[in-house]
Amino acid sequence: MPLPYTVRLAVQSLFKEPWVNLLSILTIGVGLFIISLAFLIVYNFDMATRKLPDKFSLNVYLDHNLSQERVRNIVGAFREKDAVYSVRHIPKQDALEELKNMLKDSPFVFEGLDDNPLPDSLEIKLKEKALGLETVRALANEALNIQGVNEVDYGEKFLSTIHNLKRGLHSFGAILIVILSAGIIFVCYSTVKILFYRKMDEIETYKLLGATKGFIRSPFLIEGFLIGATGGILSLLGVNAFYYLSVLKLSLSIPLFSSIIFPAQFFLWLPVIGMFLGISGAGVALGRMKY
Amino acid sequence: MPLPYTVRLAVQSLFKEPWVNLLSILTIGVGLFIISLAFLIVYNFDMATRKLPDKFSLNVYLDHNLSQERVRNIVGAFREKDAVYSVRHIPKQDALEELKNMLKDSPFVFEGLDDNPLPDSLEIKLKEKALGLETVRALANEALNIQGVNEVDYGEKFLSTIHNLKRGLHSFGAILIVILSAGIIFVCYSTVKILFYRKMDEIETYKLLGATKGFIRSPFLIEGFLIGATGGILSLLGVNAFYYLSVLKLSLSIPLFSSIIFPAQFFLWLPVIGMFLGISGAGVALGRMKY
């Protein structure tokens, strides 16, 4: 199989059929671009919730007037638990300061206050992997059984919302990626089919003149490869344009955008993915073609 | 121009070229579907922020020990302002009740409290159209100049974030809609071009046999029309499937989804829009074709 000539045939054909090919390349480019955006959203959401342990804490309020000793024991008991990352003891004086700070717009609240009415408390941070709704709920119940613990407080609603959103986004992203990948393979598939049918006559002539299957097929595979790769490069350019426009420019007026993380190393795979999908489409189309 | 025969030609051609046509129909369907989703998101965000006036309020704290008379005057002054929708006077007793309610998890805060340390306050709701960042800021400054007003409190940060998000989403949506519409026209355009080039020979024969331009062109316009309309119907089905799946099903586990508003009457226009885009594409392609 004289490869150079078949490559020439493939490249010539790309330029002789500009409309089918442009159509396919753009469709693939847009498809991969949307996949990338979906991935970007899911990825950023994941990254954002990965920082959650820093922000999330379980607040354990202790009984009034416990001994130093007892407090130290309770702190120790929590430190031993698997899910616990850190335990901070907040003496009631600090808690009062904090409350005063929070209500500093209305200092009059504390005007008549002589005594510190607040209890000691513990701020417990959890390890990342333990940050599921069930684990936290179980831990809270355990904590309540420890003697000297008066009350446990944690953002149950917040946690379950995040949890559900994450699940929803993950399935949404997965569905989108599967559908669009199938779509891209279909685009390559039907492009090759279109080109193939259009060249049916030419191919029949090649065959009658003694061309092998390889000679006939390789231009189509090369074309699928080129179309897919070009589409992939296009989507890479698109993603980068999107990044510079929205993340860098828009973040000036909308600070939210500045916290978007852009995993460039993943997106560099786009041309390879496009190429792979392109060859797959062509391969499937050729495989199902009788000639 | 014998219309029935050209219609027959167009329909036959649709089925004789299944791959180009399927490709175009799916691309258009997906394009319109994504436009619809973008529209849905922007629309819902707008609807959500339209309810904002109900939730957003300007809190005006008055000086201690003002006379009933003076308070009534101040309330009247606010009521006269253009931007103001309603003014509610909150006596300091009510405010204390509210605070106690808010801090009911830590009732000990109020243990030593004899006197009510809180001032009277006014809760001012604004008209929808006045809910811009600048208007609110101006109003707050005006309010501070009124004698007897001690402090004004409003969610500046919240308001500006919403404002920016709204602006960002609107431009994002508009860009997406413009790009994808152009894309759909391009798809129809290149589909017709593909079909046209493939039939070049047949068309030349028609011409040599004495066919008029109308006879030759109308099947292509009809095909563009059918492709666009079918794509539109497809996207309508897609939007409905999306609605039933995500809004109705997902909302069971993720309550956030249940508040999505689905403006069915807009989406019914999808087939018409598709049709229009399809004919445009075909028309542009035919106009630029020499034969």
Add this chain to the structure above:
Amino acid sequence: MIQFEDVTKDYDNQTALRNINFFIDKGEMVFFTGPSGSGKTTLLRLIYMAEKPDRGRISIAGWEADSVKESSIPFLRRHIGIVFQDFRLLTHRTIFDNVAIALRIRGMREREIKPKVYDALKTVYLRHKSDSYPLKLSGGEQQRVVIARAIVADPTVILADEPTGNLDPDTAYGIMKAFKTINAKGTTVVIATHNRELFRDTVRRVLHLDTGNLVSEDLG
């Protein structure tokens, strides 16, 4: 009917026809002959205005080549039945449809089309192939479909370009007889060919072309 005055036709890098003059009257039967590449097909293409002459005047049934509007050419062509040298059959349509298209283009109703198409197919001995497709026919059968399509609409002029190149002598004789019958009814018939058998024993005019020049005329 058909008049050429000093007609010259150039292609990119060669002259296909040079200073051609002739007049064909209504109802005549005329043969053009000449070696391969001498310009016969080009001459016919000028008649049905698929090409414009570079110099000279062409007048077809009152339509002038240099003043005719693009949009009225279809109506000129509806007076002409053409047998193309390269057939120009629609490969994805049945033999019936291939012949019927000539009538459909003219806006004729399906009810009237059927008997006319079957008549034309009978003339070329292919009535039994009407539901077949062009690529399932032999070369000579295809050529006869083209002839049927050219005569089906009762045109004023028939232009036949090498109409018997793929036909054996017997079938060719049958086709020529059909052309003569049609000609006898008043239709002008112009045939380009190098098969001398076709006009050996016919009352007709023969015009000889050689590399773009009209070299001789032969009446008999």
Add this chain to the structure above:
Amino acid sequence: MIQFEDVTKDYDNQTALRNINFFIDKGEMVFFTGPSGSGKTTLLRLIYMAEKPDRGRISIAGWEADSVKESSIPFLRRHIGIVFQDFRLLTHRTIFDNVAIALRIRGMREREIKPKVYDALKTVYLRHKSDSYPLKLSGGEQQRVVIARAIVADPTVILADEPTGNLDPDTAYGIMKAFKTINAKGTTVVIATHNRELFRDTVRRVLHLDTGNLVSEDLG
């Protein structure tokens, strides 16, 4: 070289060839003749294995039609040069490329291709048209390109289907002379035609077909 034993070929609703028997030896020149639709093209298609026989045995240079593998048919065809009745030219490639493709398919290098293609084009008097495209050639010129493509790779067998249908007598004579020269060098030549002029004064075998039957054989 080419052997048919009791070969029958049916299409959907008709028998194209019935109980055909013949043997063509290496180096022979054989003509098949018969009316339009008698099965000449079908017979040639059986030889280059574009069709399979429904019954009977076909053996071509040692390859058996009923046992040949799909993947080795290309290599059989590389021994055969074919002049197709319907030309089968690649319309988007130049005349040069149309002839060269026969060599490129065989994996020949470009350097060796050029002189061979020009030689073949010279044989059919078309050296000057090598940069043109098929649709810019006259019918007879196109047919000669097909002939050039069939002979360019020095095949063992040449199958020519109506090779002079679009050629004037003089050009046809030139082509026949070329076939005879090639035949004299040992190449087997099989020609299907109804142009009796072609074999009138040649030493050859003529086999007559009629509606699928081999009706007579004529040596001279």
